[in-house]
Amino acid sequence: MGVRLTSVAKSFGSFRAIEDVSMEIPTGSFAVFVGPSGCGKSTLLRMIAGLEETSGGEIAIDGRDVTAVEPAEREVAMVFQNYALYPHLTVFENMAFSLRLARRPKDEVNARVGAAARILQLEEHLHKKPSQMSGGQRQRVAIGRAIVRQPKVFLFDEPLSNLDAELRVQMRLELTRLHRKLGATMIYVTHDQVEAMTLADHIFVMKNGHLQQAGPPLVLYDDPDNRFVAGFIGSPAMNFLPARVTARDGSRVFLSVEGSDHPFTTELAAAPPIGETVEIGIRPEHLAIGPAPGLPVTIDVAEELGDVSYLYARTANGQELVVQRQGSRERLDGTTVFLSADPKHVLVFNGEGRRLR
Incomplete structure (x- = not known):
């Protein structure tokens, strides 16, 4: 049954x-809580761990209500951002610490630590102290310390934040492989939506203590419920343009953008009335460059990355846009081009930021 939260709340004064907040995290899934700083994702994780008391609602793990259960009895293990290793102990001793504290038999301790070390490729480092290891290796030791406890749920609180960019990519791959090997339920907190997209099979997007949307990564990317999710998920971020509904033809809606004589179009089951102001969202890879008609923009800067280019453009009224191009190496800096988009990739949001479908 994994982890279930029902109407969970937390107040500080x-x-x-x-x-x-209510959510269901299936057994064996890799769930990621993502959102900007201060959105409540770490507080939510700490309540699941039992490190913060709830102000309301219920938390259940594997079908058991643990809302009032002590952290040590919840069968969870937490990996923190700062590793929290004992500097005077060896890798083996750090990983074995909780088992020895629980007075587990020596053979069992050796077996569990040995198994975790093999999974994490730490067998040759068991005699070392944390100071003799790299940041990535120390983070693996912290994960190993969680593995030996054989918890029902692993909790990760921004564990890669202290690593450099190359190590973060490496550790993302290692965490994905670890999840496949263990088949355990994992809940991971990050503010980095790239980490969320690459690690998760289920993402929970938070903002100001509220759950905005939950679902598989590509569902949130392709079909966001509101402007916040649309803008937060994806890198580079989605482009947004103010527009006005100028005409309707059945479910087809025509959306006029200032500075362009050629409207964008899309299909909406419940179209807003003609004349209403809305906002359209289009991802950088869905903007196409072509001859007029279209939205005229001037290319300020072009970032050429070899296989892909990012064009930073500006409309006549100063609205900034990003266009992603695959394969083309044509230099467009300082030129004026015309942008269009396939109607199926034009999303519409009302004045409150709610997605119109």
């Missing part, structure tokens, strides 16, 4: 950090 008069401040509501978490507001009526």
